[in-house]
Amino acid sequence: xxxxxxxxxxxxxxxxxxxxxxxxxxxxxxxxxxxxxxxxxxxxxxxxxxxxxxxxxxxxxxxxxxxxxxxxxxxxxxxxxxxxxxxxxxxxxxxxxxxxxxxxxxxxxxxxxxxxxxxxxxxxxxxxxxxxxxxxxxxxxxxxxxxxxxxxxxxxxxxxxxxxxxxxxxxxxxxxxxxxxxxxxxxxxxxxxxxxxxxxxxxxxxxxxxxxxxxxxxx
Amino acid sequence: xxxxxxxxxxxxxxxxxxxxxxxxxxxxxxxxxxxxxxxxxxxxxxxxxxxxxxxxxxxxxxxxxxxxxxxxxxxxxxxxxxxxxxxxxxxxxxxxxxxxxxxxxxxxxxxxxxxxxxxxxxxxxxxxxxxxxx
Numbered sequence: 470x471x472x473x474x475x476x477x478x479x480x481x482x483x484x485x486x487x488x489x490x491x492x493x494x495x496x497x498x499x500x501x502x503x504x505x506x507x508x509x510x511x512x513x514x515x516x517x518x519x520x521x522x523x524x525x526x527x528x529x530x531x532x533x534x535x536x537x538x539x540x541x542x543x544x545x546x547x548x549x550x551x552x553x554x555x556x557x558x559x560x561x562x563x564x565x566x567x568x569x570x571x572x573x574x575x576x577x578x579x580x581x582x583x584x585x586x587x588x589x590x591x592x593x594x595x596x597x598x599x600x601x602x603x604x605x606x607x608x609x610x611x612x613x614x615x616x617x618x619x620x621x622x623x624x625x626x627x628x629x630x631x632x633x634x635x636x637x638x639x640x641x642x643x644x645x646x647x648x649x650x651x652x653x654x655x656x657x658x659x660x661x662x663x664x665x666x667x668x669x670x671x672x673x674x675x676x677x678x679x680x681x682x683x684x685x686x687x688x
Numbered sequence: 689x690x691x692x693x694x695x696x697x698x699x700x701x702x703x704x705x706x707x708x709x710x711x712x713x714x715x716x717x718x719x720x721x722x723x724x725x726x727x728x729x730x731x732x733x734x735x736x737x738x739x740x741x742x743x744x745x746x747x748x749x750x751x752x753x754x755x756x757x758x759x760x761x762x763x764x765x766x767x768x769x770x771x772x773x774x775x776x777x778x779x780x781x782x783x784x785x786x787x788x789x790x791x792x793x794x795x796x797x798x799x800x801x802x803x804x805x806x807x808x809x810x811x812x813x814x815x816x817x818x819x820x821x822x
Contacts, residue, residue, distance in 0.1 A: 479767075500767035502733055545775040547767070549803065568803045590804025594774060618799075628763065630795060670766070 470652050472619075472672045479506035480617045480671035483514055487554070493521050495552035496615045496675045497569065500591075505546070513538065513548050513592070525554045527565035531589065531600035535567065538593030547591040551615055553677075560607040560679055565600050567592045570621060570633070573640060574605070575612040581641045583633070584613070607679040610645040619672035620655065623663045631662050648676040711735035713742050716758065722822070723750045728761035731769030740772055747776045751783050754822045756815070760791040765799045777808045786810070788818045 471480060479499035487493050495517060499510045516534050524530070530552060538548060551572060553564035564584075568591030574584045589600035607613070616636075623631040639658050643651065652674045659672065710729045717724035723746065729735055747755070755776065759765075777787035789811045792800065800806055812818035 498767065500771050502768075545771050545778060547771065547774075547803075549767075568805075570802065588802075588804065590807075591770075594805065595807075622764070622795075624764075632795075 470656055470672075470674045472656070472668070479510055480619065480673040481510045481514055482615075482673055482675045483517065484675070484677075485518075487521060487525055490556055490558050491525055492555040492557055493525070493552070494555070494615075494675065494677060495550060496617065496673060497548050497550040498617045498671070498673075499548050500546055509538075509546055509548065513550070517552070521554075526602070527552055527554055527563050528600050528602045531565045531567050531592065532598065535589075535592040535598050535600070536596055539596035542593050545594065547593040549591045553613070555607065555677070555679070560609075560611075561604060562607050562613070563602055563604050565589070565602040567600060570616060570618055572613055572615040573637065575614065575640075575643065575646060577608060577610055578644055581614075581637065581643065583637060609679055609681050612646055612648065612651065612676055612678045614640070614651060614655075615675045615677075616655070617671060617673045619668070619670035620659055620674070622670060623659045623668070623672070624666055625662050626665050631659055635662075646676075648678050651676050711738045713739040713746075715746070717756075718750070719753075721753050722756070723753045724756040724758065726758040726761065730764040731762050731772075732764055732766040733768055735764075736766070736768040736772055740768075743772055743776065747779050751779060752785070754785040755780060755787040756790050756812075756818045756822075757787060758790045759796060760793065762796055763793065765792075765796040767803075770800065770803050770805055773809050774805050781808065786822050788812050788821045790815065790818045 479501060482496045484494035499506045513534060516537055517530060520530055520533050549569040550567045551569040553562050555562045566588035571583050571585045573581050575581045586603040587601045589598055621631055621633045621636060655674060711731060712728045714726045716726050780787050787809055789809055791813060792811060797811055810821050812821055
């Protein structure tokens with residue numbers, strides 16, 4: 470789900486299968502608003518799409534896009550990005566984070582937790598940067614929930630933040646949530662929290678659930 | 689009630705609309721080798737629009753100094769604000785100087801940390817610590 474704020478936005482997401490076995494997904498936020506942000510967003514998306522066809526290692530993807538965006542970047546524009554490559558044959562998820570909000574992971578019957586792994590800086594700022602990646606194994610029913618800061622930084626009328634803590638509080642009781650319920654539920658919670666205020670930033674939510682063997686993945 | 693303002697007497701002239709400023713930039717210290725400024729308000733798209741040019745002019749005119757940016761009264765930091773600080777820090781670094789953020793509020797600090805820019809924009813909790821980082 471994606472809901473832009475008043476200006477042309479800088480949030481984006483993408484997902485598609487790579488070959489027979491792998492599934493690529495990403496969620497990102499470009500700094501700024503308006504046409505320049507939209508152009509940078511389009512450039513980042515197409516760079517990722519072209520590179521993932523050659524090499525599916527998230528560390529490689531992040532490093533390549535980072536170097537391309539950092540070329541002649543006198544304006545210091547940048548992109549935060551979380552991306553993952555899910556192996557549908559065994560549920561192995563390799564992911565990397567470049568300055569983006571850490572996602573929330575729902576593992577079977579455990580309480581939901583923030584997937585707080587080491588991350589690199591936002592893309593475009595430090596040429597030559599190497600990005601750490603992490604690996605988890607998703608089991609059928611596990612859900613990975615990614616989002617942009619339009620969620621955590623939504624403000625209510627008193628100027629309080631929705632915050633990562635409140636988000637986790639909202640969802641941590643859920644067990645194996647349906648992706649639609651999760652995305653719609655969080656969206657409604659944020660809208661209700663920020664009632665009577667202007668939406669300051671784009672809101673994007675992307676949830677990925679590993680289904681059983683017959684239906685590989687849904688987003 | 690005193691005498692109404694003159695514009696109210698002129699037919700067809702609307703009262704001026706007072707724009708509420710969301711950001712303020714103050715220079716606290718300006719000395720050889722050091723510029724200390726204080727920002728206050730929301731450093732979002734509107735806030736960046738208000739103080740961005742002034743901030744960039746200051747960086748340019750005081751590029752031979754290091755900057756301490758007191759952000760204790762900044763309540764929100766958007767990506768454009770990070771970009772403003774980063775571009776400033778990069779310009780200063782090219783002349784061997786630094787930009788240190790002083791006493792950011794927890795949410796602003798978290799935004800800076802998440803963005804991974806802290807290696808070019810270090811954060812200090814006190815003026816002494818900021819001076820030590822320069």
